[in-house]
Amino acid sequence: MAVGDAPLPAFFAIDGIRIGTANAGVKQTERADVTVFEIAEGSTCAGVFTRNAFCAAPVHIAKANLAATAPRYWLVNTGNANAGTGQAGFEAAQACIDALAEKTGVAADTILPFSTGVIGEPLPSAKIVASLDDALKGLGESRWADAGSAIMTTDTRPKGAIREISIAGKTVRICGLSKGAGMIKPNMATMLSYVGTDAGVSSELLQSMLNEANRLSFNRITIDGDTSTNDSAVIVATGRSGVDVDALTAEEQLQFQTVLTDIYTELAQLIVRDAEGANKFVAVEVSGAASESEAEMVAYTVAESPLVKTALYASDPNWGRILAAVGRAGVESLAVENVSIRINGVLIAEQGGRAASYTEEAGVEALTPADLLINIDLERGSDKATVWTSDLSHEYVTINAEYRT
Amino acid sequence: MAVGDAPLPAFFAIDGIRIGTANAGVKQTERADVTVFEIAEGSTCAGVFTRNAFCAAPVHIAKANLAATAPRYWLVNTGNANAGTGQAGFEAAQACIDALAEKTGVAADTILPFSTGVIGEPLPSAKIVASLDDALKGLGESRWADAGSAIMTTDTRPKGAIREISIAGKTVRICGLSKGAGMIKPNMATMLSYVGTDAGVSSELLQSMLNEANRLSFNRITIDGDTSTNDSAVIVATGRSGVDVDALTAEEQLQFQTVLTDIYTELAQLIVRDAEGANKFVAVEVSGAASESEAEMVAYTVAESPLVKTALYASDPNWGRILAAVGRAGVESLAVENVSIRINGVLIAEQGGRAASYTEEAGVEALTPADLLINIDLERGSDKATVWTSDLSHEYVTINAEYRT
Numbered sequence: 105m106a107v108g109d110a111p112l113p114a115f116f117a118i119d120g121i122r123i124g125t126a127n128a129g130v131k132q133t134e135r136a137d138v139t140v141f142e143i144a145e146g147s148t149c150a151g152v153f154t155r156n157a158f159c160a161a162p163v164h165i166a167k168a169n170l171a172a173t174a175p176r177y178w179l180v181n182t183g184n185a186n187a188g189t190g191q192a193g194f195e196a197a198q199a200c201i202d203a204l205a206e207k208t209g210v211a212a213d214t215i216l217p218f219s220t221g222v223i224g225e226p227l228p229s230a231k232i233v234a235s236l237d238d239a240l241k242g243l244g245e246s247r248w249a250d251a252g253s254a255i256m257t258t259d260t261r262p263k264g265a266i267r268e269i270s271i272a273g274k275t276v277r278i279c280g281l282s283k284g285a286g287m288i289k290p291n292m293a294t295m296l297s298y299v300g301t302d303a304g305v306s307s308e309l310l311q312s313m314l315n316e317a318n319r320l321s322f323n324r325i326t327i328d329g330d331t332s333t334n335d336s337a338v339i340v341a342t343g344r345s346g347v348d349v350d351a352l353t354a355e356e357q358l359q360f361q362t363v364l365t366d367i368y369t370e371l372a373q374l375i376v377r378d379a380e381g382a383n384k385f386v387a388v389e390v391s392g393a394a395s396e397s398e399a400e401m402v403a404y405t406v407a408e409s410p411l412v413k414t415a416l417y418a419s420d421p422n423w424g425r426i427l428a429a430v431g432r433a434g435v436e437s438l439a440v441e442n443v444s445i446r447i448n449g450v451l452i453a454e455q456g457g458r459a460a461s462y463t464e465e466a467g468v469e470a471l472t473p474a475d476l477l478i479n480i481d482l483e484r485g486s487d488k489a490t491v492w493t494s495d496l497s498h499e500y501v502t503i504n505a506e507y508r509t
Numbered sequence: 510m511a512v513g514d515a516p517l518p519a520f521f522a523i524d525g526i527r528i529g530t531a532n533a534g535v536k537q538t539e540r541a542d543v544t545v546f547e548i549a550e551g552s553t554c555a556g557v558f559t560r561n562a563f564c565a566a567p568v569h570i571a572k573a574n575l576a577a578t579a580p581r582y583w584l585v586n587t588g589n590a591n592a593g594t595g596q597a598g599f600e601a602a603q604a605c606i607d608a609l610a611e612k613t614g615v616a617a618d619t620i621l622p623f624s625t626g627v628i629g630e631p632l633p634s635a636k637i638v639a640s641l642d643d644a645l646k647g648l649g650e651s652r653w654a655d656a657g658s659a660i661m662t663t664d665t666r667p668k669g670a671i672r673e674i675s676i677a678g679k680t681v682r683i684c685g686l687s688k689g690a691g692m693i694k695p696n697m698a699t700m701l702s703y704v705g706t707d708a709g710v711s712s713e714l715l716q717s718m719l720n721e722a723n724r725l726s727f728n729r730i731t732i733d734g735d736t737s738t739n740d741s742a743v744i745v746a747t748g749r750s751g752v753d754v755d756a757l758t759a760e761e762q763l764q765f766q767t768v769l770t771d772i773y774t775e776l777a778q779l780i781v782r783d784a785e786g787a788n789k790f791v792a793v794e795v796s797g798a799a800s801e802s803e804a805e806m807v808a809y810t811v812a813e814s815p816l817v818k819t820a821l822y823a824s825d826p827n828w829g830r831i832l833a834a835v836g837r838a839g840v841e842s843l844a845v846e847n848v849s850i851r852i853n854g855v856l857i858a859e860q861g862g863r864a865a866s867y868t869e870e871a872g873v874e875a876l877t878p879a880d881l882l883i884n885i886d887l888e889r890g891s892d893k894a895t896v897w898t899s900d901l902s903h904e905y906v907t908i909n910a911e912y913r914t
Contacts, residue, residue: 417906501901
């Protein structure tokens with residue numbers, strides 16, 4: 105189940121990044137489950153990681169190595185999250201990157217490990233180590249699409265986005281991948297994202313640009329309110345385009361930031377469109393809020409309400425459930441008589457009740473498309489925020505009840 | 510779908526309270542949907558109500574009338590929540606209590622109205638008014654069981670509890686009813702509760718005792734994290750037993766409070782056992798917390814995690830999802846290596862990972878019963894809290910996707 109079609113884009117090569125994949129048989133043996141990103145010397149990296157207190161061993165190691173070095177490899181496995189695995193988990197992750205370091209001649213702390221899959225099972229590091237020769241043998245610049253498939257878990261399809269822009273008279277390219285289809289919620293999700301660009305950016309500026317892009321993309325999606333122990337989004341800037349973002353004008357830097365936010369938003373939305381059991385792609389836009397955080401709070405409360413989500417699944421214009429969710433979002437002194445709600449442009453609620461102009465037929469029609477925009481206007485300020493989510497379906501329960509068995 | 514059997518108890522009469530029901534055909538015509546509780550003069554009442562900003566018209570009126578008068582009647586309808594109905598909703602609720610006041614000779618503001626059912630549809634007050642003669646004709650002291658059925662919406666069975674205790678050498682009786690099977694979450698749920706006792710309690714003391722009982726019962730259950738616009742729990746004390754609780758010793762008062770908390774806990778748990786689509790009744794007990802609110806926060810995060818709830822539905826000992834939920838609960842400086850998790854006594858996780866003694870077989874066996882106790886020990890203090898919840902099943906989605914159609 106997934107909303108609409110979302111074919112992979114025609115990835116281009118990013119000069120300075122090579123990708124290889126292999127089938128290590130971590131959990132299944134039908135497709136590649138190990139991915140190696142090789143990063144040219146002189147590149148810069150930045151990353152954002154889960155805030156879950158039970159963050160997985162590879163996340164600890166990736167954060168430490170990113171802080172200490174200029175990374176030369178990203179090593180990703182699916183099928184096993186290496187989370188909740190204690191000291192043995194650290195040793196298993198280290199064994200994988202030690203082996204890759206030995207085979208490639210780089211220092212082990214220049215390798216960032218990533219794992220995704222089932223929590224709490226010992227990572228079969230020997231299988232991953234044994235697959236590395238295969239992955240390295242296949243390294244190539246044009247393998248973004250292969251990597252998109254190799255990083256999937258319960259995803260029904262690979263997810264990628266590309267951008268090509270002209271800045272300061274030169275062409276800058278960005279390729280991005282994401283994976284994730286559940287346990288999705290800001291700060292962040294069971295999601296991984298790998299982005300590469302041939303722009304040159306200092307690691308400090310790259311980190312700050314990634315933070316901003318992430319805030320408005322991966323941190324604005326929610327599928328089931330759960331956050332994972334493994335979420336990581338990393339970006340590498342190789343500088344091979346000859347564009348030095350740090351040296352650009354403020355306006356040109358903003359242009360680059362906008363494109364970055366844009367590609368991250370696309371990668372984030374692709375996850376929601378492939379949400380476990382999703383039939384609807386839902387944007388919840390709260391406007392007229394007294395602050396952006398207030399708008400976010402209301403948007404999340406609506407986007408995570410099981411009653412709202414089951415109604416959306418049924419294409420049922422049960423706007424009362426939306427109102428009830430707004431009402432419990434914790435907005436101080438909310439004047440309910442000012443709140444209005446639109447779905448795909450149809451005014452369904454105003455003045456704290458059903459809109460005078462509303463008809464059941466119009467409501468049903470508004471809910472028919474797979475893409476829904478719910479706008480909630482609080483009319484108490486000028487701030488707004490949008491959160492993207494999916495419906496809650498029988499398939500969601502099936503997928504999550506049967507994941508391990 | 511409901512967990513186990515829960516037959517109604519053998520209600521006794523509460524001297525000073527008479528109950529009548531009628532079929533007004535608010536939404537369906539198969540069974541009674543209007544209930545009248547007649548309260549003898551000299552009784553005291555207390556109530557707790559939803560904190561949802563979109564609280565329904567009858568809630569506003571009930572709160573105001575309770576604050577201003579000594580209530581003589583409670584009037585309940587199911588099939589329509591009279592919520593999100595604007596000014597017309599107030600007028601419809603008032604029309605119902607005005608009619609009852611005229612028929613019974615009491616002042617309209619001594620009547621507390623309650624409505625439950627679909628949100629946002631106009632309340633058919635004329636139908637309710639037309640049913641009042643029937644309800645009044647049938648008034649009797651032994652009709653608690655009838656009322657238990659007449660207040661149901663998506664409930665699969667009526668819910669009631671009784672207590673009989675000896676205090677200060679006299680017998681005190683308590684009868685209680687509750688309804689609710691979804692949209693359940695503290696502060697509070699789509700739940701209604703009506704309790705009567707023949708103890709005598711001043712309205713101030715009754716309110717404070719109800720608050721305490723409610724805090725540990727209805728405010729400790731969660732099914733889907735949603736709160737309703739209509740939740741109300743009211744209690745009446747008729748004093749006909751001759752026991753004056755205000756005049757009791759501190760120890761005797763505590764005895765009465767304990768019984769009250771106990772009957773409310775039973776009424777709350779009955780709602781969870783009848784949760785929409787529930788196959789499991791789950792107590793999430795968090796101990797070793799630095800504060801009660803910290804324990805509550807962790808218990809709720811686990812109890813409301815869709816991933817945990819779908820795993821419980823599948824009887825899947827996916828303890829990693831429980832760990833992940835604990836990890837995102839927002840506990841400051843959580844030492845994950847101290848956290849241990851038991852399910853029905855089986856140690857499944859310790860030191861932030863799978864317990865050394867754990868076997869998959871033991872985990873599956875622990876999850877087999879319909880009644881589950883998940884204990885999470887944070888080992889950072891001495892406070893604890895228990896929250897009761899249910900699993901998340903296909904039936905939940907079916908019920909909530911089809912509720913209106």
